[in-house]
Amino acid sequence: MARTIAIRVVLGLLTLLGVSILIFAATEILPGDVATAVLGQGATPDTVRVFREELGLDRPAYIRYLEWLGGAVQGDFGVALTNKRDIVKTMSPKLFNTLFLAGYAALIAVPLAVGLGILAAIKEGKWIDRTANIVSLAAISMPEFFLGYLFIFFFAVQNRWFPSLATVYSSMPLDKRIYVVAMPAVCLTLLVTAHMLRMTRSSVLAIMSQPYIEMAFLKGLSRARVIFVHALPNAAGPIITVVALNLAYLIVGVVVIESVFVYPGIGQFMVDGVSKRDLPVVQACGLVFAAAFVILNTVADVLSILVNPRLRKPR
Amino acid sequence: MAEGASKATTDQVLKITDLRIESIHGLVLVDNVSLELKRGEVLGLIGESGAGKSTIGLGAMAYSRGGCRITGGKVEIDGVSIRDLSAEGRREMRGRRIAYIAQSAAASFNPAHKIIDQVIEMPVKHGIMSKTEAKAWALELFRALDLPKPEIFGERYPHQVSGGQLQRAMTAMAMSCRPDIMVFDEPTTALDVTTQIEVLALIKKLIHEYNTAALYITHDLAVVAQVSDRIMVLRHGKMVELGDTKQILGAPRTDYARALVSERKEADHLSQLPKVDTAHVLEVTNAVGVYETFVAVNNVSIHVAKSETVAVVGESGSGKSSLARLILGLLPRRSGSVKFNGKELPPALKERSKDDLRRIQFIYQQPDVALNPRQTIAEIIGRPVQLYFGRSPAEVKRRVAELLVEVGLPEDYAGRLSTALSGGQKQRVSIARALAAEPDLIICDEPTSALDQLVADGVLKLLKKLQDELGVAYLFITHDLGIVRRIAHRTAVMLKGEIVAQGPTAQIFNPPFHPYTERLISSVPEMRTEWLDEVLAKRRVG
Numbered sequence: 001m002a003r004t005i006a007i008r009v010v011l012g013l014l015t016l017l018g019v020s021i022l023i024f025a026a027t028e029i030l031p032g033d034v035a036t037a038v039l040g041q042g043a044t045p046d047t048v049r050v051f052r053e054e055l056g057l058d059r060p061a062y063i064r065y066l067e068w069l070g071g072a073v074q075g076d077f078g079v080a081l082t083n084k085r086d087i088v089k090t091m092s093p094k095l096f097n098t099l100f101l102a103g104y105a106a107l108i109a110v111p112l113a114v115g116l117g118i119l120a121a122i123k124e125g126k127w128i129d130r131t132a133n134i135v136s137l138a139a140i141s142m143p144e145f146f147l148g149y150l151f152i153f154f155f156a157v158q159n160r161w162f163p164s165l166a167t168v169y170s171s172m173p174l175d176k177r178i179y180v181v182a183m184p185a186v187c188l189t190l191l192v193t194a195h196m197l198r199m200t201r202s203s204v205l206a207i208m209s210q211p212y213i214e215m216a217f218l219k220g221l222s223r224a225r226v227i228f229v230h231a232l233p234n235a236a237g238p239i240i241t242v243v244a245l246n247l248a249y250l251i252v253g254v255v256v257i258e259s260v261f262v263y264p265g266i267g268q269f270m271v272d273g274v275s276k277r278d279l280p281v282v283q284a285c286g287l288v289f290a291a292a293f294v295i296l297n298t299v300a301d302v303l304s305i306l307v308n309p310r311l312r313k314p315r
Numbered sequence: 316m317a318e319g320a321s322k323a324t325t326d327q328v329l330k331i332t333d334l335r336i337e338s339i340h341g342l343v344l345v346d347n348v349s350l351e352l353k354r355g356e357v358l359g360l361i362g363e364s365g366a367g368k369s370t371i372g373l374g375a376m377a378y379s380r381g382g383c384r385i386t387g388g389k390v391e392i393d394g395v396s397i398r399d400l401s402a403e404g405r406r407e408m409r410g411r412r413i414a415y416i417a418q419s420a421a422a423s424f425n426p427a428h429k430i431i432d433q434v435i436e437m438p439v440k441h442g443i444m445s446k447t448e449a450k451a452w453a454l455e456l457f458r459a460l461d462l463p464k465p466e467i468f469g470e471r472y473p474h475q476v477s478g479g480q481l482q483r484a485m486t487a488m489a490m491s492c493r494p495d496i497m498v499f500d501e502p503t504t505a506l507d508v509t510t511q512i513e514v515l516a517l518i519k520k521l522i523h524e525y526n527t528a529a530l531y532i533t534h535d536l537a538v539v540a541q542v543s544d545r546i547m548v549l550r551h552g553k554m555v556e557l558g559d560t561k562q563i564l565g566a567p568r569t570d571y572a573r574a575l576v577s578e579r580k581e582a583d584h585l586s587q588l589p590k591v592d593t594a595h596v597l598e599v600t601n602a603v604g605v606y607e608t609f610v611a612v613n614n615v616s617i618h619v620a621k622s623e624t625v626a627v628v629g630e631s632g633s634g635k636s637s638l639a640r641l642i643l644g645l646l647p648r649r650s651g652s653v654k655f656n657g658k659e660l661p662p663a664l665k666e667r668s669k670d671d672l673r674r675i676q677f678i679y680q681q682p683d684v685a686l687n688p689r690q691t692i693a694e695i696i697g698r699p700v701q702l703y704f705g706r707s708p709a710e711v712k713r714r715v716a717e718l719l720v721e722v723g724l725p726e727d728y729a730g731r732l733s734t735a736l737s738g739g740q741k742q743r744v745s746i747a748r749a750l751a752a753e754p755d756l757i758i759c760d761e762p763t764s765a766l767d768q769l770v771a772d773g774v775l776k777l778l779k780k781l782q783d784e785l786g787v788a789y790l791f792i793t794h795d796l797g798i799v800r801r802i803a804h805r806t807a808v809m810l811k812g813e814i815v816a817q818g819p820t821a822q823i824f825n826p827p828f829h830p831y832t833e834r835l836i837s838s839v840p841e842m843r844t845e846w847l848d849e850v851l852a853k854r855r856v857g
Binding site: 209210211212214215216217218219220221222225229230233234307309310313 | 373376378380381407408411414415417419422424426427428436437440441474
């Protein structure tokens with residue numbers, strides 16, 4: 001088992017390495033480079049050349065990649081081109097904000113989705129099952145910005161219950177922060193619940209038709225015990241996987257929601273970087289997103305191995 | 316319950332009156348069946364699939380599977396009508412007063428929990444024993460059931476023990492509440508014969524020791540003969556005949572029961588088969604086949620002549636199917652040779668010519684899975700005709716009709732989907748598909764083991780008829796020695812990837828035996844009620 005887990009972790013690291021190459025290559029093949037971007041179209045070829053040498057852009061790509069990667073591994077993404085500030089320092093609070101929002105949404109969404117999923121499976125075909133399915137499907141089918149503006153319209157403009165802008169600052173007390181960020185968090189919850197709910201429902205349902213569930217009923221066990229003790233542990237694998245994917249989405253996919261609520265997260269930061277052609281910033285954000293994805297999925301894989309006695313205890 | 320009470324006590328523990336179970340579409344699955352069970356008595360329920368045996372067994376627990384419901388009748392356990400109880404009341408009865416033992420222990424144990432936790436769950440949750448008491452009782456049962464290292468056996472997960480051990484553990488689980496009644500639903504069908512005999516003996520011992528009443532459901536008359544006092548023969552959800560075991564076996568009163576009995580008896584006789592050509596169609600010499608590091612086929616030599624049937628017998632995991640895969644080119648051959656019509660065949664499937672492929676066909680165990688559910692019968696059978704012989708659509712159509720008639724199916728089945736057919740009909744389609752390629756050799760991998768006795772009999776007769784007419788050779792893989800006796804000219808016995816005995820069937824089935832062959836043969840239940848006790852007595856002496 002230790003071997004299986006080690007292989008998962010190594011594969012995760014290799015994936016990350018592959019992604020770092022892709023990110024670097026993608027920013028490399030963009031037309032023009034940082035020098036022309038910073039100096040603008042009016043720059044003479046000479047100034048561009050001098051600036052390129054100054055930035056080290058005249059050296060071969062692989063050397064620059066290795067330098068970049070070496071720095072990234074040590075937590076150094078260099079400085080932003082536009083304002084010459086250290087990227088990690090600028091990014092950290094924004095990353096914290098994003099993680100805060102993601103964690104906030106996850107704390108609501110995961111128990112809600114898994115709980116409703118189990119409930120829907122138990123009450124298959126009954127009104128609660130249908131309602132949960134329709135509502136969650138409707139929520140996921142709506143474009144997220146539309147959902148965001150609907151929220152602002154109803155809860156911030158019509159009824160002044162919440163602020164329309166989720167402005168946070170580092171010294172903000174926790175209770176205030178929770179209040180301010182509530183709207184985007186609920187918005188995100190609605191977006192990720194459907195997927196997790198449906199997966200939970202279908203994996204629990206698949207397990208409920210197994211012979212050992214019938215056996216559990218024939219043993220005269222209560223319904224609750226059959227579901228929680230006999231069905232759930234076997235349905236855990238797929239549920240963990242889909243939860244991890246959605247947690248990753250909460251970190252990576254929040255760009256639009258952050259924009260709608262003007263929330264100072266890492267998504268906003270990346271969008272700014274792109275619009276200003278600040279490539280080191282874009283690269284750094286890309287790598288952070290990739291790392292979030294890979295780490296969460298690797299953790300899910302390892303957990304799935306741990307909850308499966310066939311993998312945990314070989315013959 | 317009164318332990319050690321004599322078998323003669325007359326008190327009735329289970330009484331089912333006019334039980335009626337229907338599917339939600341109104342199909343009658345169990346049609347007014349009544350039965351009674353006394354303490355310590357075993358009633359065998361026998362019949363083919365669809366006879367409603369399991370449905371009655373579950374009905375005795377007032378349980379019906381999804382898609383069916385109990386629509387009438389009374390089920391009384393110790394005088395309490397359990398259909399009149401609340402859901403909670405029924406739940407309390409299940410497991411505690413009446414316990415169920417399923418066919419597949421592997422599927423009925425929860426893979427996520429240790430065996431001991433599942434065994435003691437019932438008494439603890441029903442509140443009749445503390446955890447420690449339940450564990451002590453489980454240990455006693457594990458001992459009684461001859462489980463290896465009973466003290467630590469329960470600490471394992473279901474996937475860590477063998478099928479026979481798991482089946483015994485399930486019996487222990489059913490006994491954990493010391494129920495009055497046990498429902499055995501084909502408890503040994505999924506086991507190998509040599510394992511079946513052990514489990515059967517232990518079940519019998521346990522029932523007697525604790526004076527438990529039992530419903531014993533099976534399709535195998537010889538098995539039920541060993542354990543039951545009375546037998547009820549069922550067909551299409553109706554009772555056909557009910558009587559003492561000896562009477563049913565010796566002098567069945569109804570035609571259907573007679574057919575079942577004589578069919579089963581026929582399996583014990585050796586058929587006289589005509590002599591065959593000596594020209595070898597298939598010749599395998601010293602073949603070795605390996606899955607990664609596991610040697611599945613070890614130094615096997617076997618040959619099949621024109622219009623000859625060679626049976627390969629052995630228990631699960633003995634390498635029978637691997638040998639078939641090796642011949643077909645699906646399992647890589649490490650060494651040795653496979654000659655077909657005197658010509659060496661390349662080890663791998665993709666290196667073989669289209670003609671090589673055509674000449675060896677294959678019939679699978681599960682016709683349900685082997686036929687594409689989205690294709691019509693005409694497409695399934697017509698494909699090889701078109702592929703190997705490149706006939707025109709009209710000729711393909713004619714040939715399909717011909718083949719259907721040949722395998723005993725109506726011509727107008729051509730337009731149907733295979734899903735609309737019964738198991739036996741599907742297997743006939745598989746045979747027609749194999750024949751369509753006009754092969755020299757057909758490898759049959761347990762082609763009748765998923766079928767009911769009488770249906771299987773029809774398929775075997777068809778295979779024999781086709782051999783007489785077309786001269787096709789069969790390599791017939793099976794675990795059923797009855798089939799071997801009836802159809803095989805020669806027999807090879809496999810054990811752990813090797814052939815331990817090989818020769819004309821009559822020779823294999825008569826002394827002197829290879830020890831393993833003897834064990835295999837003596838483990839096949841016979842249609843005598845004393846058989847099990849005799850075999851066990853003999854083995855104890857031996």
